[in-house]
Amino acid sequence: MKTSRIPGFYKMTVDQRQELIKEMHPFSVQEKEAFFSNSPLTIDTADNMIENVIGTFQLPLGLGLNFLINGKDYVIPMAIEEASVVASASHIARIVRQAGGFTTEATERVMIGQIQVVGCSDFHAAKEAILIEKENIIMAANAAYPSIVARGGGVVDLEVRILNEALDSKYGQMLIVHLYINTVDAMGANIINTMVESVAPLVEEITEAKVYLRILSNYADRSLARAHCVIPTELLETGDFSGEEVRDGVIHAFEFADSDPYRAVTHNKGIMNGIDPVVIATGNDWRAVEAGAHAYAAKSGAYRSMTIWSKDEAGNLVGELELPMAVGTVGGATKVHPLAKMALNILDIKSARELAQVIVAVGLAQNLGALKALVTDGIQKGHMALHSRSVAIAAGATGEMVDIVAKELVETKQIRVGKAIELVEKYTK
Numbered sequence: 459m460k461t462s463r464i465p466g467f468y469k470m471t472v473d474q475r476q477e478l479i480k481e482m483h484p485f486s487v488q489e490k491e492a493f494f495s496n497s498p499l500t501i502d503t504a505d506n507m508i509e510n511v512i513g514t515f516q517l518p519l520g521l522g523l524n525f526l527i528n529g530k531d532y533v534i535p536m537a538i539e540e541a542s543v544v545a546s547a548s549h550i551a552r553i554v555r556q557a558g559g560f561t562t563e564a565t566e567r568v569m570i571g572q573i574q575v576v577g578c579s580d581f582h583a584a585k586e587a588i589l590i591e592k593e594n595i596i597m598a599a600n601a602a603y604p605s606i607v608a609r610g611g612g613v614v615d616l617e618v619r620i621l622n623e624a625l626d627s628k629y630g631q632m633l634i635v636h637l638y639i640n641t642v643d644a645m646g647a648n649i650i651n652t653m654v655e656s657v658a659p660l661v662e663e664i665t666e667a668k669v670y671l672r673i674l675s676n677y678a679d680r681s682l683a684r685a686h687c688v689i690p691t692e693l694l695e696t697g698d699f700s701g702e703e704v705r706d707g708v709i710h711a712f713e714f715a716d717s718d719p720y721r722a723v724t725h726n727k728g729i730m731n732g733i734d735p736v737v738i739a740t741g742n743d744w745r746a747v748e749a750g751a752h753a754y755a756a757k758s759g760a761y762r763s764m765t766i767w768s769k770d771e772a773g774n775l776v777g778e779l780e781l782p783m784a785v786g787t788v789g790g791a792t793k794v795h796p797l798a799k800m801a802l803n804i805l806d807i808k809s810a811r812e813l814a815q816v817i818v819a820v821g822l823a824q825n826l827g828a829l830k831a832l833v834t835d836g837i838q839k840g841h842m843a844l845h846s847r848s849v850a851i852a853a854g855a856t857g858e859m860v861d862i863v864a865k866e867l868v869e870t871k872q873i874r875v876g877k878a879i880e881l882v883e884k885y886t887k
């Protein structure tokens with residue numbers, strides 16, 4: 459079985475890391491050439507992906523290690539520009555694997571397509587008319603995308619809502635038809651949009667009213683993924699801080715975020731530090747995931763912590779994260795961007811539901827990484843030490859000087875560009 463526990467991986471050179479990954483994964487000769495070249499996304503492919511292309515924009519791609527999820531080892535590709543995120547995820551995954559790893563689960567892959575109907579003479583009668591024709595609408599939607607039905611997906615249900623019914627409502631009434639669609643391993647935007655556009659004329663005919671919007675909802679609350687971990691306090695001891703102190707600090711930090719949107723936004727940003735890099739590395743739509751995640755954090759009406767941290771009867775720290783996770787292992791850029799293909803290959807993922815679960819486990823780990831640092835040494839020590847190289851480069855250091863300047867920035871505890879410029883000048887004289 460492949461392991462994700464590769465001690466000291468970060469102390470290797472980039473070449474050594476690449477060789478190790480090539481040995482661990484059965485890439486073809488062509489794949490090796492495509493994945494490990496200097497410009498994996500060619501300008502021709504890029505020009506076919508978006509409009510007005512003038513180049514490609516690169517991000518560092520690192521590997522989150524030590525992840526044990528439902529008893530399976532995962533090496534996690536993470537595309538991100540921010541220092542210390544990959545280290546922090548790996549650090550927490552190492553702790554959690556000693557406690558048995560993360561457990562995760564996911565609901566069925568059901569996405570939502572919305573059809574907006576306005577101008578009904580009687581909204582309740584129009585709603586009833588749609589419900590009477592429900593099976594016909596579902597059949598018509600499925601007929602518009604037979605291949606997804608053949609793959610075991612398609613429309614599984616239909617609901618109708620009336621918005622703005624209150625007499626003092628600011629806006630006019632509208633009828634919203636929800637098509638619930640199993641998109642199997644695709645994120646499904648194109649599948650859903652094809653279906654809702656195709657049944658819109660039928661909906662207009664049934665309601666004798668006008669359809670405007672026909673589009674998926676990114677609030678994918680029927681495609682949820684959950685991660686959970688239970689950590690004995692002895693695994694949380696850090697420097698002078700006891701495991702109990704760290705555990706209690708993490709719970710207090712959660713309670714702060716869950717009570718105060720000013721803190722919740724930063725706390726949740728820390729969770730997205732883990733989620734976005736995997737979503738990006740696998741060629742998925744991170745705007746869709748971000749929008750859904752933040753809306754879910756506000757599902758109670760107030761914007762709150764995405765995670766929950768508590769202690770169980772044995773005194774263990776218990777972490778939970780549940781989020782909408784509309785990601786795919788096919789479609790979008792997943793099979794177009796060579797590095798997305800490589801990332802899915804390294805992850806050894808079999809389905810979109812499995813990918814969704816891995817992503818929330820990384821989000822949970824990332825949150826604990828930040829909170830553990832925040833309730834002990836503070837964020838600057840670990841984060842800024844790793845960020846020091848970027849500061850050195852921003853100040854003009856190149857080659858071997860990057861390490862020399864970064865080291866001195868950390869030693870003098872002045873990790874800032876002004877100090878780095880002074881050092882670059884000193885060493886170039």
Ligand SMILES: CC(C)(COP(=O)([O-])OP(=O)([O-])OC[C@H]1O[C@@H](n2cnc3c(N)ncnc32)[C@H](O)[C@@H]1OP(=O)([O-])[O-])[C@@H](O)C(=O)NCCC(=O)NCCSC(=O)C[C@@](C)(O)CC(=O)[O-]
Pocket residue numbers: 464465466467468523524540541542543544545546547548549550552724725726727728729731827828829831832837839840841844
């Ligand atoms: C950075 C650490 C992990 C060091 O922590 P440490 O205790 O020095 O780590 P360690 O030396 O004990 O190493 C443990 C493991 O961590 C990994 N690790 C350790 N170092 C590296 C490295 N250089 N490169 C790659 N991996 C590394 C590696 O897996 C290693 O295992 P090993 O391989 O040795 O068996 C810790 O200080 C930390 O987690 N800090 C928090 C970092 C963080 O959260 N960064 C996010 C940026 S700040 C932000 O944007 C969000 C925030 C904070 O505002 C959110 C919020 O407020 O909630």
Ligand SMILES: NC(=O)C1=CN([C@@H]2O[C@H](COP(=O)(O)OP(=O)(O)OC[C@H]3O[C@@H](n4cnc5c(N)ncnc54)[C@H](OP(=O)(O)O)[C@@H]3O)[C@@H](O)[C@H]2O)C=CC1
Pocket residue numbers: 605606609641642643644645646647648649650651674676743746786788789790791
């Ligand atoms: N609001 C939003 O979020 C919007 C997002 N988008 C974009 O839409 C894209 C995602 O759309 P999506 O429909 O997922 O992608 P695609 O249309 O690119 O690909 C999905 C297709 O892959 C094929 N497929 C092959 N194997 C499977 C499988 N196992 N399960 C499911 N489908 C399979 C199916 O086609 P077949 O059966 O014919 O082989 C399916 O229709 C992203 O790029 C996103 O950015 C677009 C509009 C709005």
